Amino acid sequence: MPKRDLISIDDLSRADVELLLDTAESFLPVLERDIKKVPTLRGRTIVNLFWEASTRTSSSFDLAAKRLSADTLSLKASGSAVEKGETLKDTAITLSAYSPDIIVMRHPSAGACQTLSANTEASVINAGDGKHQHPTQCLLDLFSMRQNLGRDLDGLKVFIIGDILHSRVARSDIMGFQMLGMEVTLVGPPTLMPRGIEEMGVKVEYDLANLKDADVIYLLRIQKERIKAGANFLPSLREYSQLWGVSQVRLRPGQRVMHPGPINRGVEIASDIADDDENLIAHQVFSGLAVRMAILYRTIVGYSDGAASGEVL
Amino acid sequence: MERTWCKSAPAAEVLVKGGRVVDPEAGVDAVQDILISKGKVADSGKGLKPGKGTTVVDAGGMLVLPGFVDLHTHLRTPGREDEEDIASGSAAAAAGGYVAVFGMANTDPVVDTATVLRGLAETARADAVIPVGFFAAVTRGLAGEQLTEMGELGAAGAVAFSDDGRPLATAALIRRALQYVKVSGRFVAVHAQDDSLFKGGQMHEGPVSARLGLTGIPSLCESLDVSRTLDIAEYEDAAVHVCHVSTAASLAAIERAKSAGVKVTAEVTPHHLTLNDEAIAALDPNLKMNPPLRAESDRKALVAALKSGLVDCVATDHAPHASEEKDVPFEEAPFGTIGLDTAFAVLYEELVKVKAIDLATLVTRMSTAPARLAGLRPPSLAKGAVADLCVIDTKAPWTVTSETLQSRSSNSAWLGRRFETRVRLTVAAGRVAWQDLA
Numbered sequence: 001m002p003k004r005d006l007i008s009i010d011d012l013s014r015a016d017v018e019l020l021l022d023t024a025e026s027f028l029p030v031l032e033r034d035i036k037k038v039p040t041l042r043g044r045t046i047v048n049l050f051w052e053a054s055t056r057t058s059s060s061f062d063l064a065a066k067r068l069s070a071d072t073l074s075l076k077a078s079g080s081a082v083e084k085g086e087t088l089k090d091t092a093i094t095l096s097a098y099s100p101d102i103i104v105m106r107h108p109s110a111g112a113c114q115t116l117s118a119n120t121e122a123s124v125i126n127a128g129d130g131k132h133q134h135p136t137q138c139l140l141d142l143f144s145m146r147q148n149l150g151r152d153l154d155g156l157k158v159f160i161i162g163d164i165l166h167s168r169v170a171r172s173d174i175m176g177f178q179m180l181g182m183e184v185t186l187v188g189p190p191t192l193m194p195r196g197i198e199e200m201g202v203k204v205e206y207d208l209a210n211l212k213d214a215d216v217i218y219l220l221r222i223q224k225e226r227i228k229a230g231a232n233f234l235p236s237l238r239e240y241s242q243l244w245g246v247s248q249v250r251l252r253p254g255q256r257v258m259h260p261g262p263i264n265r266g267v268e269i270a271s272d273i274a275d276d277d278e279n280l281i282a283h284q285v286f287s288g289l290a291v292r293m294a295i296l297y298r299t300i301v302g303y304s305d306g307a308a309s310g311e312v313l
Numbered sequence: 314m315e316r317t318w319c320k321s322a323p324a325a326e327v328l329v330k331g332g333r334v335v336d337p338e339a340g341v342d343a344v345q346d347i348l349i350s351k352g353k354v355a356d357s358g359k360g361l362k363p364g365k366g367t368t369v370v371d372a373g374g375m376l377v378l379p380g381f382v383d384l385h386t387h388l389r390t391p392g393r394e395d396e397e398d399i400a401s402g403s404a405a406a407a408a409g410g411y412v413a414v415f416g417m418a419n420t421d422p423v424v425d426t427a428t429v430l431r432g433l434a435e436t437a438r439a440d441a442v443i444p445v446g447f448f449a450a451v452t453r454g455l456a457g458e459q460l461t462e463m464g465e466l467g468a469a470g471a472v473a474f475s476d477d478g479r480p481l482a483t484a485a486l487i488r489r490a491l492q493y494v495k496v497s498g499r500f501v502a503v504h505a506q507d508d509s510l511f512k513g514g515q516m517h518e519g520p521v522s523a524r525l526g527l528t529g530i531p532s533l534c535e536s537l538d539v540s541r542t543l544d545i546a547e548y549e550d551a552a553v554h555v556c557h558v559s560t561a562a563s564l565a566a567i568e569r570a571k572s573a574g575v576k577v578t579a580e581v582t583p584h585h586l587t588l589n590d591e592a593i594a595a596l597d598p599n600l601k602m603n604p605p606l607r608a609e610s611d612r613k614a615l616v617a618a619l620k621s622g623l624v625d626c627v628a629t630d631h632a633p634h635a636s637e638e639k640d641v642p643f644e645e646a647p648f649g650t651i652g653l654d655t656a657f658a659v660l661y662e663e664l665v666k667v668k669a670i671d672l673a674t675l676v677t678r679m680s681t682a683p684a685r686l687a688g689l690r691p692p693s694l695a696k697g698a699v700a701d702l703c704v705i706d707t708k709a710p711w712t713v714t715s716e717t718l719q720s721r722s723s724n725s726a727w728l729g730r731r732f733e734t735r736v737r738l739t740v741a742a743g744r745v746a747w748q749d750l751a
Binding site: 089107109129130168195 | 597
């Protein structure tokens with residue numbers, strides 16, 4: 001079986017996405033047991049390579065691999081040979097000496113997964129590369145939606161709000177949400193809206209006037225660097241919060257709020273929403289574990305139904 | 314005035330038999346023999362007989378063309394001979410059918426004094442397999458502050474002046490450069506780019522960069538600087554050459570200037586003529602160049618401009634990089650693709666074969682037009698001319714690999730690509746510079 005990478009959401013067909021979500025669902029009972037571990041990937045080796053800070057993604061990949069009984073190796077840029085100037089190609093060659101089955105990588109540069117993949121036999125899973133893609137975030141978002149809003153996501157209206165220009169999450173989500181039939185509207189400051197993004201088949205708006213139409217409101221984190229003097233993406237966080245921040249008064253009943261985390265209270269999200277049980281934010285974190293277990297499992301055993309999800313347990 | 318240098322070699326004695334001779338300058342497009350003797354075109358016509366010691370090249374079904382001239386090459390010498398030197402760069406050019414190339418000044422040290430230029434001329438005289446000449450910098454160290462001694466550099470043989478790789482950052486600097494260059498009788502070639510709009514750019518700004526999440530380089534970044542430069546050229550009545558034009562908006566500015574009588578000329582690269590930004594999707598660092606591959610609408614406008622003559626010539630912007638520099642993530646890779654080995658194959662197969670441009674026009678834009686801009690005698694196949702020609706087999710499959718490329722570097726946008734167009738023979742300045750005879 002040739003190795004299979006997951007670098008971009010468009011590496012997956014709709015059937016692949018549905019299979020991954022079904023597989024993740026089949027892992028849920030494992031996560032409710034007292035002993036939350038299955039022997040499925042015993043003897044397999046999974047390397048987590050995080051060249052950028054991460055809490056959620058790195059911890060959930062690490063735990064997902066352990067829940068499946070794989071051996072894991074976690075490396076960060078600080079304290080590694082990268083600090084001594086080793087190139088990604090050489091890191092790939094070095095790690096390949098241990099014959100890992102999967103290398104999960106987060107990297108600040110788009111294209112890093114392609115460089116890694118070209119220099120290793122291991123399957124590469126993208127845990128975020130620059131502003132390019134974050135496919136596993138998209139899959140866990142889809143999983144949370146399916147668990148909370150019903151299996152059929154077709155026709156659902158999603159508003160993605162915030163810094164679209166710098167968001168790998170937005171790019172993966174647009175593709176994944178559309179793949180499952182959802183309608184995507186992007187809202188944000190004109191300075192943070194990539195020119196030409198409409199060609200992905202999304203609506204673009206610069207204010208929240210039509211927020212009432214949304215079934216799901218997906219908020220993106222606003223980075224403090226966007227208000228640095230000279231950057232001129234935003235005049236202030238205060239103005240961002242006034243124009244694009246979402247609080248309860250802006251919501252109508254039934255609208256569900258999502259956020260990839262970490263959140264900025266009082267900027268893109270008001271505390272009254274952050275603390276409300278109706279939001280899906282904590283569920284997204286929970287989904288991360290089941291979905292990443294499914295991704296690791298399918299990457300190793302294959303995406304065919306022959307490896308039916310029932311056999312997993 | 315000597316503006317190119319190459320090593321000595323015996324004068325060619327070659328009979329090229331039965332090829333399709335296309336010499337737009339002479340209005341020739343016919344199957345003919347060409348006899349080269351003592352390095353000159355001694356005769357042309359049917360049924361020519363070889364003399365004693367004459368190499369006979371059976372060119373049946375092949376093209377016999379005036380050799381090409383490249384006004385925009387990075388020979389990386391001095392300083393980065395690991396990427397290219399004058400021997401390897403001129404060999405790549407010869408293998409691509411070129412009979413003269415001109416290296417840009419962004420070397421280490423920069424070509425900003427007559428001493429450096431004379432040193433390069435010496436090296437070319439020892440190593441170059443075809444005539445090679447050099448641009449000198451507009452500003453010392455390409456620092457954008459102090460003009461170079463253009464008088465002395467021009468007298469030492471600089472073909473023209475360019476800070477290529479970097480724009481002339483202010484209107485005042487452009488103005489002074491365009492004024493002072495007149496002492497040399499040569500021109501300034503500009504790398505048009507507004508740095509404030511370029512900042513952090515990775516690829517053309519548009520739907521593809523939006524989808525990929527790469528910082529965009531807007532077409533405005535180039536066209537604004539082209540417009541400003543041409544306004545200054547008009548005001549100063551000075552000659553200016555626009556390097557590697559990549560956008561339709563820049564073409565519009567050039568068209569306005571040309572019709573206003575501004576002394577502007579322009580070049581376009583094979584990659585901008587044949588590839589667009591969609592090619593970036595796989596994040597292959599060999600497709601990262603500056604200016605970036607643009608939108609399909611820009612590409613089509615460039616082809617139309619090459620056809621009409623709005624753009625005067627093809628130039629490769631051959632930019633070798635060491636494998637360790639390019640074998641990194643797309644966002645960390647330097648800009649540039651090599652192009653000398655493949656330029657004609659790319660343009661013949663992508664433009665001439667599909668009838669986007671006719672062969673005679675392509676030959677003019679690759680040969681006589683750039684030769685005139687460089688101040689060289691245009692390559693000609695007329696009787697009595699110094700032999701500057703190439704013989705091209707259009708049914709000879711080959712694949713672009715680090716082995717088949719003559720360049721020392723293999724960062725080609727076409728790496729792995731199969732072509733059927735192969736240069737069988739190049740005669741430059743009357744000497745056989747390349748042969749790949751079956």
